Amino acid sequence: MRRFLLACGLSLFALVAHAQTAEPVAADQALEERVMALSHKLRCLVCQNQSIAESDADLAVDLREQVREQLSAGKNEDEIADYMVARYGDFVLYEPPMRGSTLLLWLGPLVLAVVGIGVLMLRLSRRNKESAPVLNEAQRAKARALLEKDDNNGTQA
Amino acid sequence: MKAKFLVPLFLFLLLVGFLGFGLSLNPREVPSPLIDKPAPDFTLARLDNPEQTLALADMKGQVWLLNVWASWCVACRQEHPVLVALAKRKEVPLVGLNYKEVRGDGGIDMRKVAAENELPMAIERARDWLQSHGDPYDVSILDINGRVGIDFGVYGVPETFLIDKQGVIRHKHIGPITPDALRDTILPKVAALKAES
Structure with missing residues (x-):
């Protein structure tokens, strides 16, 4: 040995x-x-x-x-x-034969890749739909005011 | 949704589980495809009298053990006292398959050994070794070129095969037989096979 x-x-x-x-x-x-x-x-x-x-x-x-x-x-x-x-x-054998007990070995990576890409695409499309919420005029004005106030604070400090 | 941060932890623990299981496996123990198959046929010269041969058919009707050994095999020394103790109990015939006695020895340059000298050399070395370490075998046979070893799927000496009355391999032990393996696995299997008709 x-x-x-x-x-x-x-x-x-x-x-x-x-x-x-x-x-x-x-x-x-x-x-x-x-x-x-x-x-x-x-x-x-x-x-x-x-x-x-x-x-x-x-x-x-x-x-x-x-x-x-x-x-x-x-x-x-x-x-x-x-x-x-x-x-x-x-x-x-370095290349195992395809049969019932080795099916997971042969198809596992493919299944993982398909599931991974599927989940990724689902999440991306969901994120695109959620983006850019629409604001009405009052909300816009409030946001602008907040941003300006923030800027002023910055210069005073 | 609040438990989302636990997902990586869960995946990590799953990975640890798989890796831990992997560590508990022994990659050197390759399951033999020969289990529950008829033992490969062989006819080989006997170590005690090379004029005579022993064939698989000669063991028919008996439950017996075939132990692969060689004098150059270090792990065989570790297992040898277990075999000697087993032989004293006379529960099961033990046949020794002396595997590549000369050409398996890494210390020997085969180019310097003339073909006709290999067999006498093997016999002398094997007999000397059994004399100094004790001979547990009912009979030993000489597999000079390792061909029968290949038929039995031998890849590391020592290996031991349990063969039933019909000449079917029922169990294979890879590596040195420990007292525990003998008591808990091999001898119970021998008893069960003997009880079979």
Whole structure:
């Protein structure tokens, strides 16, 4: 466990240094690009905020090897994602699937934004209606008198 | 309307509530999708006699525990006395899955280990460790490359799986087994599963 933490810590420094990702191993460039593309979508269970492409944890190396092996055996990306989910759960996916239990996660921000904008618009339109109360002549004169008195006080002081 | 000034306070308390709940969760404990699913099939060499293998089918009809361990695993040392005490009670068979004994050890440069030396090295290291710390396992099996570990969704050693008579995983304990977890969770589950037909 301590080794994992150390690996996580060290790989953090590596990220600061030059945001490096793991070195490609296979000779086949096209295959390697697919391996890394898929690895970036899979979370490392040990360093939980890193994908298995970024992490140097032992398990991440093993899982990258699995991805590489299965891709070269002809499996497609979805099949490999399913393989990972069957073993480690939805947690392994950086993009959670849309289903009943994740509906709040997917739609929550949208609902919040719509409600927020709605409340804002309602308040703004209400404020516009309330503004500028109409005064009759007597009220105007009284207001003017008050303002002038105020000005005089100011100059006397 | 007079209580309007209480709204931010209420929202703040709500936020504190959520954050407090978040603090009580352990992000390292990822629920396993394998619970209540058939255990992944395996056939692995036995540590006591590498000529022989143990397969999942060999454990059928028994309620048993599969404990993932390795000599390089520090947390396994913490859990080990609990396992040794458990073995003495003879309530439940305990199978040890020795996980990546050699290549899991960060102190070993695998480029310097010849492929044919890995198995003998693993056997020697694992046996030495059990000799000095006590052997609670009815049998230990060798997962040299960690492939069976991946099938079981192992991401941090130690982990322990409780498997029923039909070979279905019924419980997973992540991290070292504490005496409390053994007494309050694992052993009651073992007893309940044994009572099942």
